[in-house]
Amino acid sequence: MGTLPKTNKLTLENIAELAGVSRSTASRVLRNQGSVSKKARTKVMRVVEETGFQPNAAARSLTGHRTNIIGVFITEIAQAVLSDPYFSKLLEGVAEAANEYDQTLTLFLLHDTSDINQMTTRIIQNAFVDGIVVSSTAKDNPVIPRLQSANLPFVVLGRIDDANVNYVDADNVNGAFTAVSHLIRQGYQRIGTITGTMNNYSAIDRLEGYKNALRVRGRAVDPTLIAYGDFVMDSGYANAKKLLEQNVDAIFAASDSIALGAMRAIEDVGLRIPHDVAIIGFDDLQFAEKANPPLTTIRQPIRRMGKLAVEMLHDIVTNKPLQPSRVSVPTELIVRASTGG
Amino acid sequence: MGTLPKTNKLTLENIAELAGVSRSTASRVLRNQGSVSKKARTKVMRVVEETGFQPNAAARSLTGHRTNIIGVFITEIAQAVLSDPYFSKLLEGVAEAANEYDQTLTLFLLHDTSDINQMTTRIIQNAFVDGIVVSSTAKDNPVIPRLQSANLPFVVLGRIDDANVNYVDADNVNGAFTAVSHLIRQGYQRIGTITGTMNNYSAIDRLEGYKNALRVRGRAVDPTLIAYGDFVMDSGYANAKKLLEQNVDAIFAASDSIALGAMRAIEDVGLRIPHDVAIIGFDDLQFAEKANPPLTTIRQPIRRMGKLAVEMLHDIVTNKPLQPSRVSVPTELIVRASTGG
DNA sequence: ATGAAAGCGCTAACAT
């Protein structure tokens, strides 16, 4: 059996020697590929376990094969992306799946708009990720075409208008549809909406769902009841004030953050929720449940979406399916007090 | 000058050929090392810029040198670590510094206690990170000694009782001291505290600071006014109820989450903040400012700590300083309404 | 100042 070298630099060569086989045989055992005798397999496995050997990722990569490293590329730019629960949950889901598949996770986070091209180049050229999960809700994300022409396997988190790309998205249209339908069922008449940033698919799709719900019930879409904002709380506050001037009795907010701002605005003008004005959000952030009154909202299975994306990527990296997968994950209506009894 | 190969696989060989020099010279230019004529340097640089060439990380790694990849290892186990603003801010700081130093970031996130050893082995053996930032607030973290014996450069985020390790920590003792001193100055008499999880240095140090502040003012430390909890909101709620039974008129909470729970408890028993009971937190999470009343708290420069850790790691990786650095970052008292006028 | 050549640890033909 021999003795273990007490250095940290354990190589496949060492393992092979300790197991009394050739490097190739050891390699075959590790990759569970090719024909190896049971005896050889057992010996090698034993040595691997005793030593805790892990093959050198760089060497693996260099032979042109899998590194077992996948990347996550957050292309949305912000100084505080991760403080947004959306991204932290996404990342948790991604990390969880990465662990399950024994993949190492590399994180690409931007801090400046100007970095995006350089970062993309690095990801592609450095060539040490097997594939990449790209978080992208913006229309016309410049990263996607580059990834395509580089031939690097990738899955988008957020939908894309290109039939050839793989993506996982929340079903925003139906989520919004459900939200607004709920308000209608509750008897509200003048239902306004505060949108997210409109260069963003989530915002676009949620507005679409809002309109659909009204139309299906034979109601007109009143443009004065649509306030175009962005996804943050301050925007919710300001735009809610505008909608209140239009005498809305219910507001569909395109995000919980918007909803929170809107709730403040409603309180500030002395109206009660849901008695005078009902409100429904989107996301089901942690505070939604703890708001006063608790906020009715649409829950996205963000974490699961992150997992799904990695699973899809893994399939692509290992099997290269012929058809691109495009998954729309259903959302869930969470009814709380802010939309009445 | 030649034409650019339109493949994605640009190698140093190609660059050299395009620039009309040898691979070695091109390499020297890229690493800004060794003697190269101005002319050769210019030519190579031009080709590099035109092509957007990035050296293959795996090949670099394989020659035994830097990969420009650093890791972050979050050793605290939780299903939802990243949802904790502490970690997301930390990660943002780390990512920002990594970008500045042109380092790629690899994220090691646990989902299960049992994974920790396997993950550590992977980090060490895989050998593709130049160094690693380890988030560790627990006492006796098993990862540290392994990293030491593996000779992998690392910096701990959180303090460690080992004179040989590099760390960046918030000055929790002084932070707590400042918090409690503030309560004393405001005239509060029976000041209780709710601690964090006591197998954790932050919790230990904050309790220490609490005791110090009382002693310095010649006050006795009353053990019935110390409620041992953990860092979450529910614990804050339950332990605040206990302290209220002891007729405290002020509470120092070891975290803002605890403080939030405590505020709920105070309201629930019909007392007013700060009139009947004052409360001060620790962390300055986003909601602290927006709480009702706004929460006085101790701000930790978490993001900056993350940056600092990467900077330290970078120094170690590039220069190997002889002395370990141990940095304690000062905290800041943020006075708001929850501790009175 | 520059080029030629060896070698990092692995995988994948190609023998046997």
Next chain:
DNA sequence: ATGTTAGCGCTTTCAT
């Protein structure tokens, strides 16, 4: 079923 060997893209002696 197993071993031998070439090479992945770089860095680094060692020549020149």
